Amino acid sequence: MRDERRPTLTDVARRAGVSKSLVSIVMRDEPGAGAETRRRVLEAAEALGYQPDSRARLLRSGRSRLLGVVFGLQHPFHADLVTGLYTAARETGYELALSAVTPERDEPEAITSLLRDRCEALILLGPRSTAAVLARLAARRPVVVLARSVRDAAVDVVRTADARGLHLAVDHLAGLGHRAIAHIDGGRAPGAADRRRGYRDAMRRHGLSDRMTILPGGLTESDGAAAARTLLTDRPTAVTVFNDRCATGVLDVLTRAGVGVPGEISVVGYDDSSLARLAHVDLTTVAQDVPSMTRLAVARATDRLEGAPVARREVVVPPRLVVRGTTGPAYPG
Amino acid sequence: MRDERRPTLTDVARRAGVSKSLVSIVMRDEPGAGAETRRRVLEAAEALGYQPDSRARLLRSGRSRLLGVVFGLQHPFHADLVTGLYTAARETGYELALSAVTPERDEPEAITSLLRDRCEALILLGPRSTAAVLARLAARRPVVVLARSVRDAAVDVVRTADARGLHLAVDHLAGLGHRAIAHIDGGRAPGAADRRRGYRDAMRRHGLSDRMTILPGGLTESDGAAAARTLLTDRPTAVTVFNDRCATGVLDVLTRAGVGVPGEISVVGYDDSSLARLAHVDLTTVAQDVPSMTRLAVARATDRLEGAPVARREVVVPPRLVVRGTTGPAYPG
């Protein structure tokens, strides 16, 4: 009824009048088959609606050519990264297996499911696991951590120079004449510590140590909104925010309160997520170089798998400032 | 070096001094093994760090117990749905295989990759493929389409009563005294047609046929922003929007233009995505019942697989109006 057995190599072989080995060769597009036969085999495969069984294929070849990716479904920036990983993986001939972390599905669970599927390497987006857990994992197969730093010799890291990112932001604002520049931070989120440090460094470098203000924030819009309300009472002329999502919340509260942006307060986000690029948000932001990061992450994973020599355990990608409409000259005075 | 071969059934069998068949039985927790032997086998497996190879397992047993899910990485509502699918699947003993659609990876590609992985059924979130393509797919294995309607007897559909959703929205607004109620639509997006129709019906029912205004919108914030700019010139007192994302764009433009919400214009979104729930957005919206929809979608897929009788091909879930802060009484007059 429902399940007339799905066609296999043997079926195609029979129809084309050749051996299954030959069909296998043709399907993999390997040398070793004549042009005419090749055509006939492909025709037969097409007619039967044959699709190779990747399970059997991988079982036999011993390799899965599968990169496991753990990401947070609720993070728009993770969506951007996964998008980049897909295209990076395509170029290398590896496939991606996605495993999401949701409120009801934690990181360990997401990881185990990938391991059962025989992923050869793991790419983790901003994982919450401790360095020890990650190290244990890395002992069994290559692990690449994306967008977070990990102090462990066994795990590879690809991340943005987050401290540098905040230098860019503060330099930009200081250049516009701002002095009272606040920072809304990301708490324990991956990358938050580095950005906080970058902010402090840059302020000191500009001789603004006494104007430093760090407000507790987070990674969501509501975290930003909450922080912005604090901002209204003791008002700086500019603020750098942990990420774009959080910055959106800040913008929203400011706009509603009638505070002009960038007239009265300039705002700088982080990530250059699709959010920031929206015409009506038009957020000045520190861009993470998603294409490079994802390409590097995939390259690192495959290099480890293929035993290629790996130069540095940690690759740090420079950020780039994207100036848009939410920053402008400081109020005179 | 990296890869000392991972232990197999045979390794465990040798260590425990039994046959591999017996180990298989023990690992699957099936009857047919004595208590003492069972203990010894488990001990050996533990010692070797044995993990079953799901690929080999599925290859042999002919079943994969895998549900393929195609979703759009950039849609927050899809993220909500996938989250729900994960928990629904867990309850039934099936696993999910995710395959994302991105700007560089189209729907056919996402689907093919799932087919190669031998997914037993496909769950497609708001797919863009034509009914004909979906039907062809459904001929080979169960296909459940989520959040879109499809006129084809072969594919199952689980969707919200979208027309009804707009009835709720319009009724609510009319009840607040609104007469000039506009609708910003979703164009060719899944569900858009039904919502548009629901809007028209409801307006007619309230005797407001001559006050109907349908503005072209879309599913993103910038679509909403664009539509909102049109709105500013010929201003209604209320507007129903295709989805929450689009409504956010509308809100943003209105707020920036100094138009009070809900003072001067009331806004109703659609989806009740996490976006709408944010304290500072606080969007009145039509909620889709994600837990029910996802549970139904998974149940439908597994029912088909197990040959259970299926009552209706299409399951329509009622929406629910969530009144928050963006709607209020119409201006007197």
Place this chain on the structure above:
DNA sequence: CGCATCATCTGGAACGTTCCAGGGCGCACC
């Protein structure tokens, strides 16, 4: 005592691939 029964265990054949060691066969070359 012989035979059926039961629980426990084993060996080997699948599953759909890939990989390897060849088998023909035509053709150039000495």
Place this chain on the structure above:
DNA sequence: GGTGCGCCCTGGAACGTTCCAGATGATGCG
């Protein structure tokens, strides 16, 4: 006109499981 060398192509053994048809031995029963 053999010999050797390419090219196509084939058959069968793996890969790590599950499944099935028994083997074995203990036990119960007439």
